[in-house]
Amino acid sequence: MSEISPARTRWPHNLKCLMHVLMVILTWHCVVGDDEIVRTNAANPSLQVGNISQVEDAAYLRIYYGQAFKVIKNGIDGRSYLLIQNNSRMAAKTKYCTSRIKSFVIPLANYSIDTLSFPVSFLELLGLLGTLKGITSESVASECVLKLYRDGQLQMINQTQPLSFTKFVAHFISNTDIQSQSCNFATFLPMGEETPLQQAEWIKYLGVFANSEIRANQVYDSVYQSNYLCMSKAVIDKKASFKPDRRLDGLRQCT
């Protein structure tokens, strides 16, 4: 019997369905280590006021835009993040680290994730695995992350040594049980939202850290559409005359 990793089990089935459909729709491939990711990152000029994400459905996520900075408010744990563009004068001068607000220089030069709680598929869909540099365990559902680890591009973080987290510009956790939080910790809490669609919209939170708003908006719009595909599949299944269609393979997971 194969073990299901915790990263998988924590996610509601509906959201997994949406993400799966998305992967199929976007015909996303494992391109880590390829030029593909480099191109994705290079396509983002560092200062992009005007490329913004607007939150439409999520109840606990707020994003505000300034000229050279952005602010994310996480309504679930009440923490805010001041994200300062790396090419602005503010970047070198400003640093916040309180229990309410922390600052980060963006786009993030590198980051790590709490592998057990963090939904890696969000990063894959955004094409952000190129700057992922640290993980906390090998039990991760993503083949691409495992490949990066095997190729030596990811460091394993020893969780009993707090200093090992500080090597990264940001460390994302999706688990509010983690009490001690260093200045570089950011909480990504989509599962606090009620519906799969609201949870999926948190992809915009990650996009903001990478100046990848346009991509995040596209992914979210696809989720929005595939939500309807998932729902209409129930209707399709009831039709006896329905012919199997390869394009719908991904939707089989939606039952």
Ligand SMILES: *[C@@H]1O[C@H](CO)[C@@H](O)[C@H](O)[C@H]1NC(C)=O
């Ligand atoms: C928004 O992003 C696109 C590429 O994703 C870029 O071509 C465009 O210049 C950006 N717009 C602004 C206002 O920065």
Ligand SMILES: *[C@@H]1O[C@H](CO)[C@@H](O)[C@H](O)[C@H]1NC(C)=O
């Ligand atoms: C800002 O980030 C971009 C993209 O990662 C990078 O190419 C650029 O060198 C950085 N600029 C500064 C001033 O650090």
Ligand SMILES: *[C@@H]1O[C@H](CO)[C@@H](O)[C@H](O)[C@H]1NC(C)=O
């Ligand atoms: C992450 O980026 C920071 C800032 O550029 C750098 O000082 C640090 O060495 C990098 N860490 C890793 C693990 O690449």
Ligand SMILES: *[C@@H]1O[C@H](CO)[C@@H](O)[C@H](O)[C@H]1NC(C)=O
């Ligand atoms: C993690 O750090 C602890 C305490 O320093 C050490 O005893 C342990 O062997 C380390 N674990 C790994 C996997 O390196």
